[in-house]
Amino acid sequence: MLGLDPEERMQHALDNHQPFGGVTLNWPVDGGYLPVELAGEPQRQDGQFAGYHGSGACRDLAAIERLECCGGTNFPSPRRCRSRFLR
Numbered sequence: 001m002l003g004l005d006p007e008e009r010m011q012h013a014l015d016n017h018q019p020f021g022g023v024t025l026n027w028p029v030d031g032g033y034l035p036v037e038l039a040g041e042p043q044r045q046d047g048q049f050a051g052y053h054g055s056g057a058c059r060d061l062a063a064i065e066r067l068e069c070c071g072g073t074n075f076p077s078p079r080r081c082r083s084r085f086l087r
Contacts, residue, residue: 030067039054
């Protein structure tokens with residue numbers, strides 16, 4: 001999987017349509033990488049595998065801030081998010 005999953009944990013889950021969680025991949029972002037933790041649940045339609053419903057989170061706020069300082073992201077800074085949502 002593009003070298004993003006060196007332990008092949010996610011690839012194994014995807015190949016076998018299994019749920020996965022706590023899988024951290026080095027996600028390519030603006031010429032660098034961010035560690036993104038992914039989780040997903042297989043979805044079925046009419047008894048057939050239909051894909052995954054999942055989420056991802058980058059918990060490395062310092063890395064996000066470094067990318068943002070270089071002008072490489074289009075999302076609000078972690079400080080603004082914390083002050084706006086964690087009052």
